[in-house]
Each structure stands twice: as structure tokens, then as C-alpha cells.
Amino acid sequence: AQSVTQLDSHVSVSEGTPVLLRCNYSSSYSPSLFWYVQHPNKGLQLLLKYTSAATLVKGINGFEAEFKKSETSFHLTKPSAHMSDAAEYFCVVILSGAGSYQLTFGKGTKLSVIP
């Protein structure tokens, strides 16, 4: 069984300050981890993914995430928030193998950016 916990349902930051969106997972095996972003009235967009290569993953729009196996975490960060970053962010765990596929979304973190 696997699960994803996004520790904050809502994060509010000022424009130009750092962003930290937290995600912890549990999985019996080595999963693939993703962050998706959903802007209001838009579809989901892939921000970045970790698939057992480098533990520090860089994504689009200046976001990055670090896979820490010892902490079972995959937190999303950005050095400086922009107004256009206001959206909902989802952490996702995928475990796939021969004949099986298991995908779990976190409940989402809504990011507000204050001018």
C-alpha cells in the first residue's frame, strides 16, 4: 500500500519570498514521485518528476524538489514566488511494475501569493 500526505492544505507567501510545499509519502517499494500544478479553470500540468535518477529534480517555472528517502519526503521549493505561481499543487506517487499500476494523489496544497 502507498499513501501521500501533503502537510499543508493552504500556503500563503509574499511575492519574492521562498515557497515550500511539503509532501511525505509511504510506499513499500521505490516509487516514482511527481508534482503537478493546477491553475484555476485549467487542467493539470506536470511540474517535475523523480524516477530514481538524481535526487534533486528541477522542473518548470523555477520549481525544484528533492527526494529524501530517509525522510520519505519530496518537498517542492522555489526561491522566489511570483504572482503567477498562485495555484493548487498536487504531489503524486506512482508505483508501476509488471502487470500492476498504482497511482496516488495527495489532497493538494493551495498556494496564494500576496503582492
Add this chain to the structure above:
Amino acid sequence: GAGVSQSPSNKVTEKGKDVELRCDPISGHTALYWYRQRLGQGLEFLIYFQGNSAPDKSGLPSDRFSAERTGESVSTLTIQRTQQEDSAVYLCASSTPFNKETQYFGPGTRLLVL
């Protein structure tokens, strides 16, 4: 090229009626996924197609929900005898078979059951 498209974009129906939601994946993407996003909740995985077969139906919430896919292309999610708790955004995604982790999502169908 075109992305994943879904229709209708919005659907309002009366409780007890059947609805059909359609998904057109990206051309060449043999893997197709359906999800549900209820207000204030996270995304729920419903079903996954590889080609025209569905190896994983475990996410379908009840026997009122069914999905089919023909020609390794269009998929239809059918909800019979809709209930108010079925109100949600239904999202479709597709991927190549060798990179299932990278899914491309459609804009969703907003279903409201009155």
C-alpha cells in the same frame, strides 16, 4: 499537436439519469486514465486503460461506473443512475506505454448532479 480533449466541458443532470463523458487522448498514447476530483478533496484514480483493455478497475467507486475504450483512442466513462455525490470534475489523462509516469491531462468535465 493537440492535447487531451474532453467533452462536454460542463454537464448538469438530474439525479437518476445516466451520463456519458468522453475523452480523446493524444494521438499515439496507448495508455489512458480517468480520475475524479471532488470539491475540497484530492484526485481519485478511477481506471486505467492500456490499449483497449483495462487491467486496473479497482478505483471505480461503484457498479454504476463503467468505462470503455475502442480503437486505442477515444474512451467513454459512463455513470448510470447518477447521485448527487457523483458531482465532481472528471479528468482524463494519457501517456505513452513506456513512460506511464508522465501523464498529460485534459481540461476535465465538470459534472453537477441536481
